[in-house]
Amino acid sequence: MNPQALSPRAKRRRRLQQRQTVIYGLLIAGLAVAAAFAYLVFSGTVPSPWTRPITMPEKIETSETMECPPEGAYSVAFGSVKANVFNSSNQQGIAVSVAGTLREYGVTVAEVGNWPKFLRTDGQLQAGKAGIVAAYTLQQVFPTMQVMIDDREDASVDVILGHTYGEQSLIKSGDFPAGVEIVPPAECVPEEEPTEDELNDGGEDLVPEDEETEAPSDGEEDAEA
Known part of the structure; x- marks a missing residue:
């Protein structure tokens, strides 16, 4: 049929059909590509671009x-x-x-x-x-x-x-x-204030400076000698 013989209404319908064919074709092609990509990701052939480690707060007491x-x-x-x-x-x-x-x-x-x-x-x-x-x-x-x-x-x-x-x-x-x-x-x-045992951590005696005793100097005798 000669396109020029088509009525204006038929021409519009034909253009609409052509446009729908293009749109549906693109949609089907896009879905096919997405399905293929999803299969490759699912099978492990292609790594997922959205994969990232899930971060959680560090476990603390x-x-x-x-x-x-x-x-x-x-x-x-x-x-x-x-x-x-x-x-x-x-x-x-x-x-x-x-x-x-x-x-x-x-x-x-x-x-x-x-x-x-x-x-x-x-x-x-x-x-x-x-x-x-x-x-x-x-x-x-x-x-x-x-x-x-x-x-x-x-x-x-x-x-x-x-x-x-x-x-x-x-x-x-x-x-x-x-x-x-x-x-x-x-x-x-x-x-809580640290206990004496905690201060002595390891068994070492911590003696305050004002309670320290001086060793007898040369020539001095012990009181109990």
Whole structure:
């Protein structure tokens, strides 16, 4: 049939059919390529471009008691605090949101992810002895969270968001200057003083300087001689 003899309506229909043929052909070709690639990845012939190790918080020993801040401690500038934010609840996206807020305050946020355990509270601030002051500094932003101590050696703080975490758990506006005296919470436990056995670690006797006795000099006799 002579194309010029086609009516305008028939011409439009023919162009539509040609366009649909091209679109469906591209779709089928794309699906075929995707299926072939998926098969190669599944069979191990081609490594997956999305494969990456799943990172979890490092396993550390945590105390079950709330640690008191050092006596006479003062809050530090948020710019000097390094934190990690972990989600311990079934709420989606809160760790990313909280990390963004902390960055606005100047806190350096290193890791954002999920916590392996389920906390039924608003959450907790977890740090080692070197990071206790930083943890209490962040408590200005998270007033309902307790500060717990663990055995890490650096000054980082883990902000762990619990099951009951909500908008009321985070203060998003306010003035948080450095140099504010940290008042120990009533429920915190002071750090225990080392015992004499711990001080003598290894069996060596540690004698205070003011209790040291001088060895008798030449010519002196012992009192019991």
